[in-house]
Amino acid sequence: MPAASGQAGPATPAPFPQVRAVARKAAHSPTLSIHERVASRRARGLDTVHFGFGQSPFPVPESVQEALRAHSGDNHYLPTQGLPALRERAARYLRQRFRHDAHADRVLIGPGSKELLYHLLLVLEGDLILPAPSWVSYAPQASLAGKRLVWVRTDPDRGWRLDAEGLEDACARSRSRQKILILNSPCNPTGSVLSTDELRDIATVARRHNVIVVADEIYAEIVFGRRRCASIARFCPERCVVTNGLSKGFSAGGYRLGVMLLPPDMADLMPHLVSIASETYSCVAAPVQHAACVAFAMGDEVQRAVRDAAAVHSMTGEFLWRAFTQAGLRCARPQGAFYLFPDFSPWRTHLFRRGIRADESLCADLLERTGVAVLPGRAFGVSAAELAVRVATVDYDGAVVLAGLRQHRPGTPAARRAFVHHHAPRLTDGVARMREYIARICQR
Numbered sequence: 348m349p350a351a352s353g354q355a356g357p358a359t360p361a362p363f364p365q366v367r368a369v370a371r372k373a374a375h376s377p378t379l380s381i382h383e384r385v386a387s388r389r390a391r392g393l394d395t396v397h398f399g400f401g402q403s404p405f406p407v408p409e410s411v412q413e414a415l416r417a418h419s420g421d422n423h424y425l426p427t428q429g430l431p432a433l434r435e436r437a438a439r440y441l442r443q444r445f446r447h448d449a450h451a452d453r454v455l456i457g458p459g460s461k462e463l464l465y466h467l468l469l470v471l472e473g474d475l476i477l478p479a480p481s482w483v484s485y486a487p488q489a490s491l492a493g494k495r496l497v498w499v500r501t502d503p504d505r506g507w508r509l510d511a512e513g514l515e516d517a518c519a520r521s522r523s524r525q526k527i528l529i530l531n532s533p534c535n536p537t538g539s540v541l542s543t544d545e546l547r548d549i550a551t552v553a554r555r556h557n558v559i560v561v562a563d564e565i566y567a568e569i570v571f572g573r574r575r576c577a578s579i580a581r582f583c584p585e586r587c588v589v590t591n592g593l594s595k596g597f598s599a600g601g602y603r604l605g606v607m608l609l610p611p612d613m614a615d616l617m618p619h620l621v622s623i624a625s626e627t628y629s630c631v632a633a634p635v636q637h638a639a640c641v642a643f644a645m646g647d648e649v650q651r652a653v654r655d656a657a658a659v660h661s662m663t664g665e666f667l668w669r670a671f672t673q674a675g676l677r678c679a680r681p682q683g684a685f686y687l688f689p690d691f692s693p694w695r696t697h698l699f700r701r702g703i704r705a706d707e708s709l710c711a712d713l714l715e716r717t718g719v720a721v722l723p724g725r726a727f728g729v730s731a732a733e734l735a736v737r738v739a740t741v742d743y744d745g746a747v748v749l750a751g752l753r754q755h756r757p758g759t760p761a762a763r764r765a766f767v768h769h770h771a772p773r774l775t776d777g778v779a780r781m782r783e784y785i786a787r788i789c790q791r
């Protein structure tokens with residue numbers, strides 16, 4: 348019988364399985380997705396230059412691999428906070444290398460710094476302040492952790508660098524008493540490295556507005572020239588949590604090992620972080636923790652591997668920056684990490700004529716017409732209309748390039764360009780295709 352008017356009709360069946368809103372909002376990480384798309388294109392025989400994924404291409408130092416092999420039989424769970432010997436080593440590494448006030452008791456080992464950052468967001472109260480652009484995973488993590496986000500706009504003509512005024516403005520817009528800022532220097536996606544003056548000014552504002560600063564220093568080993576990476580922890584030690592790990596400087600992203608260092612004033616966070624870890628990942632794989640002991644001990648072989656890898660990143664970054672600016676893109680000169688963040692705004696009118704008004708359609712068009720994969724700036728929090736793209740500079744065979752470097756160290760800028768051209772031909776190829784693309788859009 349039909350339901351009488353005013354009565355509820357047959358209930359529409361509930362979707363099965365029902366998914367929580369927070370999970371429905373979560374998308375696959377853009378960096379991992381582009382990696383899969385490029386792999387699938389290559390499997391179909393489509394020639395593709397991969398400027399999309401930031402993974403160190405170098406071999407893991409031999410002594411670290413050896414330690415992993417030697418401990419492959421270790422099948423016991425380790426303490427959730429991390430192997431005590433590893434925490435000691437990591438603390439010593441952070442003290443000696445970056446002058447952090449590090450002690451093993453305040454070191455937490457996790458399956459990548461990404462997971463540790465997420466757990467910290469779960470533990471801490473307060474809005475999350477992020478400079479735009481920022482690494483792709485911070486904002487989705489904030490959303491998963493139920494945090495309100497406050498973006499800070501930065502100026503492309505000043506290399507998209509966070510400054511004290513920007514932070515001041517974000518603090519005024521935040522509604523929470525305590526706030527959190529994630530500061531990533533050297534920076535993914537821009538390659539910028541903040542100077543001590545910039546860090547000091549940002550730290551002053553952080554103190555004034557009760558901002559906890561999370562210094563994501565995963566690229567700290569990859570700074571170009573003779574500079575050492577300065578840390579904001581120097582200027583606001585009481586409120587600065589530092590993260591680092593094996594993924595970038597030690598070329599061991601797939602090992603999945605990250606480190607978090609709490610300052611003495613925030614040591615009370617450790618039991619909360621350890622509780623969450625104990626209910627989620629339990630501990631990092633035992634063989635990997637033993638391998639990490641060798642990495643953080645920084646013996647001669649490891650030191651050399653880390654230094655040489657950074658030297659190559661410097662050459663490739665400089666090479667691509669020069670090529671992009673010569674092609675008429677706006678692009679800040681990278682000072683570290685392995686990324687650039689050029690934008691096509693100088694070609695805006697030409698792109699508009701082709702119906703390209705946003706970075707995502709630009710990336711899709713670029714991939715389809717040239718086979719060059721890059722990520723849209725929007726994934727990093729900047730407006731799609733900026734036509735910015737994130738370029739990772741690592742599409743080459745790291746073992747081959749390292750061997751080349753050890754045979755002959757190029758001394759002059761021209762020799763360094765020739766070195767990249769010779770040993771990392773896909774970078775030259777990618778640049779040539781992008782130039783051709785620009786030439787083509789200009790013809791219409």
Ligand SMILES: Cc1ncc(COP(=O)(O)O)c(C=O)c1O
Nearest residue numbers: 459460461482535565592594605
């Ligand atoms: C800025 C930044 N932070 C953190 C991470 C995560 O590193 P891990 O491999 O330690 O999780 C990455 C990796 O791409 C990154 O680019």
